[in-house]
Amino acid sequence: MSTVSSTPHAALRINGVRLWNSLMQLAKIGATPKGGVCRLALTELDRQGRDFFVAQAKVAGCTIRIDPVGNIFARRAGLDNSRPAVMTGSHIDTQPTGGKFDGNYGVLAGLEVFQTLNDAGVTTESPLEVVVWTNEEGSRFVPVMMGSGAFIGEFKTDMILAQKDRDGISVGEALKTIGYAGQDKISPKGIGAYFEAHIEQGPVLEAHDITIGVVTGALGQRWFDVVITGSEAHAGPTPMPLRKDALLAASHMVQLINELALDHAPNARGTVGMLDVYPNSRNVIPGSVKMSVDLRADSDATLTAMVDKLKAQAAVIARNGQVSIDLTQVVYFPPQAFAPGLVQAVRSGAKTIGLSEMDVVSGAGHDAVYMARVTPTAMIFVPCKDGISHNEIEDAKSEHLEAGCNVLLHAMLAQAQA
Amino acid sequence: MSTVSSTPHAALRINGVRLWNSLMQLAKIGATPKGGVCRLALTELDRQGRDFFVAQAKVAGCTIRIDPVGNIFARRAGLDNSRPAVMTGSHIDTQPTGGKFDGNYGVLAGLEVFQTLNDAGVTTESPLEVVVWTNEEGSRFVPVMMGSGAFIGEFKTDMILAQKDRDGISVGEALKTIGYAGQDKISPKGIGAYFEAHIEQGPVLEAHDITIGVVTGALGQRWFDVVITGSEAHAGPTPMPLRKDALLAASHMVQLINELALDHAPNARGTVGMLDVYPNSRNVIPGSVKMSVDLRADSDATLTAMVDKLKAQAAVIARNGQVSIDLTQVVYFPPQAFAPGLVQAVRSGAKTIGLSEMDVVSGAGHDAVYMARVTPTAMIFVPCKDGISHNEIEDAKSEHLEAGCNVLLHAMLAQAQA
Numbered sequence: 001m002s003t004v005s006s007t008p009h010a011a012l013r014i015n016g017v018r019l020w021n022s023l024m025q026l027a028k029i030g031a032t033p034k035g036g037v038c039r040l041a042l043t044e045l046d047r048q049g050r051d052f053f054v055a056q057a058k059v060a061g062c063t064i065r066i067d068p069v070g071n072i073f074a075r076r077a078g079l080d081n082s083r084p085a086v087m088t089g090s091h092i093d094t095q096p097t098g099g100k101f102d103g104n105y106g107v108l109a110g111l112e113v114f115q116t117l118n119d120a121g122v123t124t125e126s127p128l129e130v131v132v133w134t135n136e137e138g139s140r141f142v143p144v145m146m147g148s149g150a151f152i153g154e155f156k157t158d159m160i161l162a163q164k165d166r167d168g169i170s171v172g173e174a175l176k177t178i179g180y181a182g183q184d185k186i187s188p189k190g191i192g193a194y195f196e197a198h199i200e201q202g203p204v205l206e207a208h209d210i211t212i213g214v215v216t217g218a219l220g221q222r223w224f225d226v227v228i229t230g231s232e233a234h235a236g237p238t239p240m241p242l243r244k245d246a247l248l249a250a251s252h253m254v255q256l257i258n259e260l261a262l263d264h265a266p267n268a269r270g271t272v273g274m275l276d277v278y279p280n281s282r283n284v285i286p287g288s289v290k291m292s293v294d295l296r297a298d299s300d301a302t303l304t305a306m307v308d309k310l311k312a313q314a315a316v317i318a319r320n321g322q323v324s325i326d327l328t329q330v331v332y333f334p335p336q337a338f339a340p341g342l343v344q345a346v347r348s349g350a351k352t353i354g355l356s357e358m359d360v361v362s363g364a365g366h367d368a369v370y371m372a373r374v375t376p377t378a379m380i381f382v383p384c385k386d387g388i389s390h391n392e393i394e395d396a397k398s399e400h401l402e403a404g405c406n407v408l409l410h411a412m413l414a415q416a417q418a
Numbered sequence: 419m420s421t422v423s424s425t426p427h428a429a430l431r432i433n434g435v436r437l438w439n440s441l442m443q444l445a446k447i448g449a450t451p452k453g454g455v456c457r458l459a460l461t462e463l464d465r466q467g468r469d470f471f472v473a474q475a476k477v478a479g480c481t482i483r484i485d486p487v488g489n490i491f492a493r494r495a496g497l498d499n500s501r502p503a504v505m506t507g508s509h510i511d512t513q514p515t516g517g518k519f520d521g522n523y524g525v526l527a528g529l530e531v532f533q534t535l536n537d538a539g540v541t542t543e544s545p546l547e548v549v550v551w552t553n554e555e556g557s558r559f560v561p562v563m564m565g566s567g568a569f570i571g572e573f574k575t576d577m578i579l580a581q582k583d584r585d586g587i588s589v590g591e592a593l594k595t596i597g598y599a600g601q602d603k604i605s606p607k608g609i610g611a612y613f614e615a616h617i618e619q620g621p622v623l624e625a626h627d628i629t630i631g632v633v634t635g636a637l638g639q640r641w642f643d644v645v646i647t648g649s650e651a652h653a654g655p656t657p658m659p660l661r662k663d664a665l666l667a668a669s670h671m672v673q674l675i676n677e678l679a680l681d682h683a684p685n686a687r688g689t690v691g692m693l694d695v696y697p698n699s700r701n702v703i704p705g706s707v708k709m710s711v712d713l714r715a716d717s718d719a720t721l722t723a724m725v726d727k728l729k730a731q732a733a734v735i736a737r738n739g740q741v742s743i744d745l746t747q748v749v750y751f752p753p754q755a756f757a758p759g760l761v762q763a764v765r766s767g768a769k770t771i772g773l774s775e776m777d778v779v780s781g782a783g784h785d786a787v788y789m790a791r792v793t794p795t796a797m798i799f800v801p802c803k804d805g806i807s808h809n810e811i812e813d814a815k816s817e818h819l820e821a822g823c824n825v826l827l828h829a830m831l832a833q834a835q836a
Contacts, residue, residue, distance in 0.1 A: 202655025219654065223700065233805060235689035235712050236637065236781030237620025240679050242805070247690055248676055251669035258666055261658050271653035272665055273700045275693070282641065282691045282710040292700040294653050363654030387651060387660070 010352055012120055014409055016402030019112040023401070026052055026092065026108060027100035036392025037100055041093035041135035041146075042070065042174035049092045050180060053107060053132055060114040062130070066182025068157050069150040070134040070175045073186060076114050078127035078416065084192030086124070086416040087375075088113070088408060089131030090367060091147070095139050099394020101199045101384065101401070107132050109197045109405040113412060124416035126192060133367045134180075140165045148367035152188055152374045188374040193342055193415045196368040197380040197408045199396050203387030204360055211403045212350040213360040213381030216343055218369040219267065219296035220303050220335030224310075226253065230323040232279060232287025247277055247286040249321035256313050257293055260306045267361050268306065269296040293327075298335055298361055336369045339376030342411070346378050349410035355403050378411070380404050428770055430538055432827055434820030437530040441819070444470055444510065444526060445518035454810025455518055459511035459553035459564075460488065460589065465596035467510045471525060471550055478532040480548070484600025486575050487568040488552040488593045491604060494532050496545040496834065502610030504542070504834040505793075506531070506826060507549030508785060509565070513557050517812020519617045519802065519819070525550050527615045527823040531830060542834035544610060551785045552598075558583045559592075566785035570606055570792045606792040611760055611833045614786040615798040615826045617814050621805030622778055629821045630768040630775035631799030634761055636787040637685065637714040637779055638721050638753030642728075644671065648741040650697060650705025665695055665704040667739035674731050675711055678724045685779050686724065687714040711745075716753055716779055754787045757794030760829070764796050767828035773821050796829070798822050 029048045030039035039045045050072060054064055057074035065073045075085065090106025110130030117124070133151075138144030141163045149155045161172035175181035200206075205213050230246035254272045261270030274292040293310070297303045311327060318325040350357035360381055362369070371377045382404035385395035447466045448457035457463045468490060472482055475492035483491045493503065508524025528548030535542070551569075556562030559581045567573045579590035593599035618624075623631050648664035672690045679688030692710040711728070715721045729745060736743040768775035778799055780787070789795045800822035803813035 200655060201652055202657070203651070203660045204655075204657060207660060221654075233621070234619055234782060234808065235687060235691055236639075236714060236783070237618060237622075238687070238781065238805060239620070239622060239684060240676065240687065241683075242621045242625060245676070245689075247672055247693060251672035254665055254669035258658065258663075265659075266657055269653060269656070269658065271663075271701065271703055273653055273695075273702045273704060274698050275665060275695045275704075276698070277691075277693045280692050280694070283689065283712055284691045285689055286691060286693075294701055296654060363656065364652060365654070387656060390652065391650075 009120070009122060009413060012116065012409060014112050014116045014402065014405045016398060018115065019108060019401060019405055020398045022056070022108045022112065023100060023104060026104055030094065032097065032392055034392040036394065037094045037098050038096050039092065039094045040096065040140040041137065042140065042171065042178055044178065046093055047178035047180070050132065053092065056111050057130065060111060060118060062114065065184040065186060066180055067151070067184050067186050068182055069147050069160050070180040070182060071147045071151055072132040074130045076128040078124045080125050081127050083126040084190055085127045085129045086193045086412050087129040087131055087191050088195045088197070088412060089133065090196050090198060091133045091136035093135055093137050095137050095390045097392050099389055099391060101394055101396045102201065102389045103136055105199055105401060106197045109408050112405050113409045116409060124413065126416040128412060128416060136367055141171055145365055145367055145370055148370040152370050154370060191375045194368060194371040194375050194377040195342065195380065195408055195411055196366060197382070197404045198366060199384040199389060200381040200387065201364055201384060201389040205381060205383040206387060208358060210358045211355045211382065211400055212357040212407055214343060214347045214350065214357050215338060215362050215379035215381055216359050217298060217335065217337040218362040218366065219269065219298055220300060221331060221333040222295045222303050222307055222329060223331035224293040225328045225330050226291045226293055227326045228253070228289040228323050230287055230321070233285045235283040235285055238285060243285055244322045245285050246289040246323055249317050249323045249325065250275065250289040250291055252317045252321070253291065253314065256310065256317065260295065260309055264297055264302050264306065267298040268302060269294070269363055296363055300335060333365065336372045338372055338378045342376050342378035342415070345411040345414045346380050346407060348414070349407040352410055353403070353406050355407065380407050380411070427538070427540060427831060430534065430827065432530050432534045432820065432823045434816060436533065437526060437820060437823055438816045440526045440530065441518060441522060444522055448512065450515065450810055452810040454812065455512045455516050456514050457510065457512045458514065458558040459555065460558065460592035460596055462596065464511055465598070468550065468598060471510065474529055475548065478529060478536060480532065483602040483604060484598055485569065485602050485604050486600055487565050487578050488598040488600060489565040489569055490550040492548045494546040496542045498543050499545050501544040502608055503545045503547045504611045504830050505547040505549055505609050506613045506615070506830060507551065508614050508616060509551045509554035511553055511555050513555050513808045515810050517807055517809060519812055519814045520619065520807045521554055523617060523819060524615045527826050530823050531827045534827060542831065544834040546830060546834060554785055559589055563783055563785055563788055566788040570788050572788060609793045612786060612789040612793050612795040613760065613798065613826055613829055614784060615822045616784060617802040617807060618799040618805065619782055619802060619807040623799060623801040624805060626776060628776045629773045629800065629818055630825055631778040632761060632765045632768065632775050633756060633780050633797035633799055634777050635716060635753065635755040635779055636784065637687065637716055637781050638718060639749060639751040640713045640721050640725055640747060641749035642711040643746045643748050644709045644711055645744045646671070646707040646741050648705055648739065651703045653701040653703055656703060661703055662740040663703050664707040664741055667735050667741045667743065668693065668707040668709055670735045670739070671709065671732065674728065674735065678713065678727055682715055682720050682724065685716040686720060687712070687781055714781055718753060751783065754790045756790055756796045760794050760796035760833070763829040763832045764798050764825060766832070767825040770828055771821070771824050773825065798825050798829070
């Protein structure tokens, strides 16, 4: 058995067919008739998925540890196990009508790296770990990114264990039922680097025909509840100048929110995803509208500038439309830059292998965004068909998944032999 | 007893207190805790309201006839009963959370005219009639304006009698239950003129501080169902230029529809009352929007111009927003001008009495709009508080209701003595 310390193993490649088969095998657990997966967190199907992972990891020679919120850590020993681990992973819970790749790819790509190293007889200096985070999706239990959030101390363990689903079953009860209520106390201090490979869940790579997204960080988010109050009146007898139409004001808000993002291209986002009209009757001028606002940007300075303009322009829209507009912030996630050294490791990995790559930001939340608060972190994106995920038609190409896994291999090797 | 033929009776005035008391008495039948009325068509409460009307009409010396759809005709004989009748009336059914005045005012104002003529010992040349139309509101049974529509032949009687409410009770059954399944065959040919006094249900008279609205006609209406189809995608990972946001396109449509009406001020209307977003989730770019469009104008030429521009601009919005926009017309009511001679009679009535008046159009549907298709017709509007109706807080001033009733008296006298 050779060691990495002196040999860069630049020619090492993962087995794309094995990775694909592994993904398809896991996708059978909770498979839906439309080709997707429904494997909600901490259900019997999730247990089967976890058991599949644990069995594969054991075959790959890993030791398994499980923490009190059910996060699973599969450890591959290094030459010097006093060194902090180089970790990768993601989640295997899905949305109710989810796909085969979201989360699952990051977990199984980690196992494929281990199997590749096994086949090549490589032992790294640092130990390696693959983690399966509990309940990233948040479909059955809130909050989302529960396992990684608890791991880094964002949530107290007791609070997490007490969270209940719609049927009143708590996280703690569900963990016991499926046999994943672990006792291992695992500290983030034992981790030296965290990588997460993931499908992009957006259309950028596909649009640019690029294989590897080098993720430089995650957008910050500020979400608002907006209530617009006008005056309900009959559509027929009420002349246009005498109206206080809440939906007309809302239409200006929707365009404003779009413009706020365009003003800070290319990384800012502005979305109104939810909009409810009252009384929502064909011949009644809407008296009120409730809507959501989701603003994202790569710096707090940009987010602040967007919110300042949102408030100022909302006041103008309210005055012009003779309505009131109330804004309440309901969510704040700070922007999270990833570690430059690890981002460079991902970029170098792609270049070494000869893959097209571009810098991208993660618009969505990921376990990696929490991990970046406690350890150097980076992500690797690969294209997904039409940018679609959280959908049974979610799809990705085998060669892209293979490419991303090769980048993960070399980025981890670079850290683990350092 | 004098006759009208030689004396104009210009000094004759109705009894405003009696009219008000009559309105308040009828409003007790189905009174709601919030001061409104819930008296749905052909219910036991509607029966009580009809009985109240019939009893009052008999006291006033009228003969009562009831047609097969339950319209009630109270006839006050003239000197020459071979002449066509001068008719007035409205409806006494209400919305579920309706007010005291909508419809009820037009009916009781007619009875007050009869009582005033009785007190003054006046018999007109032509016979007079007050009609109570069945189910104008359409809250329990569709279509709206059922009784007047059946009367003029817009709807077949058998079709109307077969219409069912949510509990499966038909109009025919309900009429029998409350004892108002009439047998009288009454032809529109026996009617020489139709007046209807009504609260404005809009804010124009109040805004102009005018007592009498001389209604010159009713707006035509064209309603559309609009379906906007974009592409559902995650708000975070999807950059602004790659979006196909159905709600953003809808926001442009809402503004377009507003502009279409402003382009044809002052009488055109454009309203989006109903708008549903799919999937309506905070962090998902809306994939589709369904919305209603309600266009109204005082001529078919204007309506056509509005619809032509709607279609042309919708195509531009669709192209710019990378979405599809489908428009389907679901309602068409032609514009209805009222009879110039009768409109002038209303205007003259107001001037004779010394009341402020202005020409207005009816933006809403009324039984008078159907009646105008078969007989010379005009309407008299009086202000209602804040333009609000179809609401328990609907309110009107006693002096305005009295003024409108005086105009009705003189407009009817002018026709009945001609």
